[in-house]
Amino acid sequence: MSDLPHAVRVTEEGPREGFQIEKGPIATARKIALIDALSQTGLDHIQVVSFVNPKAVPGMADADDVVRGIAPRKGVAYTALWLNKKGFERALQFSDRLANSGTIQLSASEKFSLRNQNRSAAQQLAEQHAIVESYKSAGVPVERGSIMAAFGCNFEGDIPVARVVALVQQILDVAQEHAVTLKYITLADTMAWAAPLAVKRVVGTLRERWPDLDIALHLHDTRGMAIANAYAGLEMGVRRFDSSVAGLGGCPFAGHQGAAGNVCTEDLVFLCDELGIATGIELDALIECAQLAEDIVGHPLPGSVMKGGTLARFRG
Amino acid sequence: MSDLPHAVRVTEEGPREGFQIEKGPIATARKIALIDALSQTGLDHIQVVSFVNPKAVPGMADADDVVRGIAPRKGVAYTALWLNKKGFERALQFSDRLANSGTIQLSASEKFSLRNQNRSAAQQLAEQHAIVESYKSAGVPVERGSIMAAFGCNFEGDIPVARVVALVQQILDVAQEHAVTLKYITLADTMAWAAPLAVKRVVGTLRERWPDLDIALHLHDTRGMAIANAYAGLEMGVRRFDSSVAGLGGCPFAGHQGAAGNVCTEDLVFLCDELGIATGIELDALIECAQLAEDIVGHPLPGSVMKGGTLARFRG
Numbered sequence: 256m257s258d259l260p261h262a263v264r265v266t267e268e269g270p271r272e273g274f275q276i277e278k279g280p281i282a283t284a285r286k287i288a289l290i291d292a293l294s295q296t297g298l299d300h301i302q303v304v305s306f307v308n309p310k311a312v313p314g315m316a317d318a319d320d321v322v323r324g325i326a327p328r329k330g331v332a333y334t335a336l337w338l339n340k341k342g343f344e345r346a347l348q349f350s351d352r353l354a355n356s357g358t359i360q361l362s363a364s365e366k367f368s369l370r371n372q373n374r375s376a377a378q379q380l381a382e383q384h385a386i387v388e389s390y391k392s393a394g395v396p397v398e399r400g401s402i403m404a405a406f407g408c409n410f411e412g413d414i415p416v417a418r419v420v421a422l423v424q425q426i427l428d429v430a431q432e433h434a435v436t437l438k439y440i441t442l443a444d445t446m447a448w449a450a451p452l453a454v455k456r457v458v459g460t461l462r463e464r465w466p467d468l469d470i471a472l473h474l475h476d477t478r479g480m481a482i483a484n485a486y487a488g489l490e491m492g493v494r495r496f497d498s499s500v501a502g503l504g505g506c507p508f509a510g511h512q513g514a515a516g517n518v519c520t521e522d523l524v525f526l527c528d529e530l531g532i533a534t535g536i537e538l539d540a541l542i543e544c545a546q547l548a549e550d551i552v553g554h555p556l557p558g559s560v561m562k563g564g565t566l567a568r569f570r571g
Numbered sequence: 572m573s574d575l576p577h578a579v580r581v582t583e584e585g586p587r588e589g590f591q592i593e594k595g596p597i598a599t600a601r602k603i604a605l606i607d608a609l610s611q612t613g614l615d616h617i618q619v620v621s622f623v624n625p626k627a628v629p630g631m632a633d634a635d636d637v638v639r640g641i642a643p644r645k646g647v648a649y650t651a652l653w654l655n656k657k658g659f660e661r662a663l664q665f666s667d668r669l670a671n672s673g674t675i676q677l678s679a680s681e682k683f684s685l686r687n688q689n690r691s692a693a694q695q696l697a698e699q700h701a702i703v704e705s706y707k708s709a710g711v712p713v714e715r716g717s718i719m720a721a722f723g724c725n726f727e728g729d730i731p732v733a734r735v736v737a738l739v740q741q742i743l744d745v746a747q748e749h750a751v752t753l754k755y756i757t758l759a760d761t762m763a764w765a766a767p768l769a770v771k772r773v774v775g776t777l778r779e780r781w782p783d784l785d786i787a788l789h790l791h792d793t794r795g796m797a798i799a800n801a802y803a804g805l806e807m808g809v810r811r812f813d814s815s816v817a818g819l820g821g822c823p824f825a826g827h828q829g830a831a832g833n834v835c836t837e838d839l840v841f842l843c844d845e846l847g848i849a850t851g852i853e854l855d856a857l858i859e860c861a862q863l864a865e866d867i868v869g870h871p872l873p874g875s876v877m878k879g880g881t882l883a884r885f886r887g
Contacts (some may be wrong), residue, residue, distance in 0.1 A: 259768075409885050448882060450845030452575075452803050478882075479838040479875025480845075483799040486767050515879060522795040529766030529796075555871070559795025563831060566764060566794075569725050 258492035262533040265520060266300040266471075266497045267293055269548060270321075271336055272516055274314045275501025277552050283317045284550045286569055287324040292544045293500060294328040297536040298520075302334045303353075306342035322349045340389070347393055357397035357423055359383050359388035359426045359437070364408035367445075380425055387433045397433070399471075400426035400440035405457065414448075416460050418431070423461060423468070429518075439469035439495055441539025444484065447477030447514060451487035458491040471495035476502060480527060481518035489530065498523050500569045501545035502557035521545050521559040525565065538565055575807040578849040582616040582787075582813045585864060586637075587652055588832055589819025590630045590703035593622055593868050597634045601867045608860045609816060610644040613852040614836075615812060618650045618813075619669075622658035634821040639666045640820055652762055656705070663709060673706035673713040675699050675742045675753070679734055682723035683761075703749045713749070715787075716742035716756035721773065723764025730764075732776050739784070741778060755811055760800065763793030763830060767803035774807040787811035790834045792818060792873070798842060799842035805846065814815035814839045818873035835874040837861050841881065854881055 270290050274281055290303050303325065309316035318335070325333065332354035337343045346355050361383070362368040365376040374382065390397050402422050407413045423440055430437050442457060458470055472488045472495070475482040485496060497517055504516025521541045527534045538560070545561035586606050598794045606619050619641065625632035634651070641649065646721040648670035649721040653659045660673050661887055677699070681692040690698065706713050718738050739756055746753050758773060774786055788804045788811070801812060812832055819830025839858045843850045854876070861877035 406883075407882065412886050447879060450842060450844050476875060477879035478841055479798055479835065479879070480842065482795055483802040483842065486799040486802065515875065519795065525794055526766060526796065526799065530768050557873070559792060559831065563763060563793035563795070566723065569723075570728050 257280060258303055259489050260492055260494045260532060262535075263527055264300070264495045265298060265523065265534055265536060266287065266302060266334075266495070267298045267500060268302045268497050268517055268522055269293070269420060269500035269503040269520065271302040271305050271436055272499050273501075273552065275307075275312050276504060277314055279553060281314065281551060283320045286317070286321050289500075289544065289547055289551060290321070290325050290333075291328075292540075292547055294325075294331045295409065295542040296544060297534070298541075299330055300332045300334065300354075301468065302336060305336035305338075306345040307336075307338055319345065319349075322352055325352070327352055343389070343393075348397075353393050356399065357387065357395050358399045358441075359387060359399050359429050360401040360403065361422050362403040363406075363414045363422060364404040364411040366410035367404050367408045380429075380554060383426075383429050384433070387429060387435060391433065391435070397430065397435040398438045400430070400437050401443060401473075402426070402440065403428065403443045404445045404448075405442040406453050407445045407446060409446050413516065416457050419457050420460060420464060423465070427465075430525050439471050441471040441473050441495075441497070443473040444475055445473075445514075447475040447480070449484045450480055451483050454487040455487070455491055456483045458488060458493060462491065469495060471497065473497040475505070476515040476518055477505065481515075485523055486526060489527075489532065496523060500541065500558070501548040501561055503548055503552070505557075516559065519545075519560075521558055521560045525560045529566075538567070575805050575846055576808055576810045576812065576848060576880045578851075579805070579843055580616070580652075580811045581614060581839065581850055581852060582618060582811070583614045583836055583879070584618045584833055585609070585709060585811050585816035585819040585836065587618040587621050589813050589817075589864065589868065591628050592820060593624075593630055595869065597630065597867060599636045599640060602633070602637050605816075605860065605863055605867060606637070606641050606645075606649075608856075608863055610641075610647045612856040612860060613850070614857075615646055615851065616650065616670075621652035621654075622661040623652075623654055634771065635661070635664075638668055641668070643668055659705070659709075663711075671711050673703065673711050674717050674757075675703060675713065675745050676717040676719065677738045677741060678719040679722075679730045679738060679767075680720040680727040681718050682726035685725050686726060699742075699745050700749070703751060707749065707751070713746065713751040714754045716746070717759060717789075718742070718755050718756065719759045720761045720764075722760045722769050723760040723762060725762050732773055735773055736776060736780060743781075755787050757787040757789050757811075757813070757869060759789040760791055761789075761830075762806070763791040764791065766796055767799050767802045770800045770803040771807055774804060774809060778808065785811060786812065789813040791821070792831040792834055793821065797831075798838055801834050801839055802842060805843075805848065812839060816857065816874070817864040819864055819868070819878055821873075831873065834844045835861075836877075837874055837876045841876045845882075854883070870875060
């Protein structure tokens with residue numbers, strides 16, 4: 256099956272994914288400079304910070320200042336990530352600058368939830384009801400469902416497609432019960448287990464069951480499969496992707512076996528350009544952002560097109 | 572269309588592609604150590620050196636010593652590259668160790684041929700007849716056709732599919748005229764212009780016209796598309812790939828805009844493993860080779876699975 260979409264929407268997560276993992280202290284002004292540069296590329300959604308405990312994530316200690324410092328550009332949605340009520344309340348203080356929206360989030364791996372959040376699958380699901388209500392009472396729209404570890408988990412192994420189907424149903428049920436309408440559901444390959452056939456299998460099964468459901472992919476590149484997985488998603492008609500400029504978000508050169516970043520934004524945009532899929536994003540401007548990101552973090556980043564260059568200059 | 576093969580054959584080109592481009596002097600013994608380690612992984616074809624002018628390619632000055640030094644393993648074909656008669660004669664001196672075989676090679680870009688070999692397309696074609704005869708009189712089998720710049724060229728731009736079809740016909744005509752039977756034809760994405768749709772279009776057109784023709788892909792990763800292009804090739808039934816352990820062969824971290832290496836062998840093998848396609852190659856042993864390669868060149872190499880690790884250890 257090949258059902259390439261005419262256009263895709265890209266959510267840039269580089270600033271959030273990258274600056275939360277980089278070791279160095281990075282000047283707030285430089286983080287802001289990258290975000291402002293990204294906002295000039297045609298990207299219409301940039302996740303800029305996470306509101307998390309600065310002791311756990313020192314790189315996000317200046318999240319408030321970053322949000323205050325950006326020069327908001329019309330047509331660009333700036334968003335933040337939070338993991339709990341406290342983080343959400345911090346985000347709410349910036350309702351003038353951030354396009355806050357809520358997510359109904361489940362994990363496909365119970366072992367992952369138990370380990371990271373000390374919650375069973377049942378507890379996690381039950382909690383979503385309260386979370387949706389808190390969004391509603393704060394006047395924050397609930398627009399997204401999300402399934403973590405949708406393709407596999409280091410603690411639980413491969414995830415059966417049937418479980419993903421069941422989780423999508425649970426998310427849709429929560430949304431219906433609280434009368435919110437989701438715009439899309441993200442399948443997150445949190446621990447980089449996906450391969451193209453698994454992407455096709457999962458997305459195909461979901462599309463068969465819910466033909467109108469918009470699916471987004473959040474693909475980590477730890478095993479080098481992200482761009483092939485994105486292509487497999489495109490072939491299945493996927494129209495939304497998270498991505499990370501220059502591949503920010505992991506540190507494969509620091510020698511640890513940690514997760515790599517999301518699929519590289521400019522490589523994804525190059526792929527879409529070559530497939531005739533509109534992104535609304537200017538590749539040359541994006542490459543400049545990738546080079547800026549590399550300069551800011553002070554070490555090589557894994558993006559390819561930023562090093563290899565575009566083809567446009569040869570096509571004249 | 573998806574026509575994943577049951578098995579693929581991988582030609583490891585890392586030692587040749589990598590050591591010819593690395594700046595360092597690299598000890599001959601270490602080159603040999605990598606080749607010998609690769610021969611233990613299940614790889615059955617390793618391109619070990621190129622016999623070229625040592626003034627132009629200092630990293631290949633010790634090619635003779637490398638070939639002499641390897642511990643030939645049964646079932647592994649060791650091959651060399653040459654670009655002219657002199658190089659071929661050097662290869663012939665090692666007929667006991669090298670599985671020398673000839674290639675009928677054309678370039679899809681006349682501008683590239685003019686620039687690099689000072690030959691028009693007509694001259695290049697005419698020359699192939701003499702080359703095939705020289706192989707025959709030396710008792711060297713002619714087993715492969717090859718089309719350079721099959722997907723695009725920095726000097727000529729995109730290559731029309733019709734031109735690739737015409738070149739395959741020319742190669743088959745030369746083979747027929749000299750009564751040699753080719754085993755396969757390699758499409759080389761020499762300057763990394765390919766995207767997955769182009770791979771599908773070209774391979775699909777060739778398969779339609781020559782259903783029994785075995786096609787190999789030689790994919791450079793300069794723009795990060797190699798693994799997605801390999802996947803597109805697999806979906807079209809391609810069963811032969813060139814690849815490069817750890818992604819050896821370019822130097823994306825040295826700041827020049829040169830070509831990156833071939834698709835990374837262990838990432839390709841991981842992809843095949845996940846798709847249920849047999850390679851005969853032991854992924855863990857290959858990862859050790861990739862780490863050895865990084866140690867030998869003394870700088871990070873772009874391969875991903877060597878950093879992110881396999882999934883087997885989690886599946887138990």
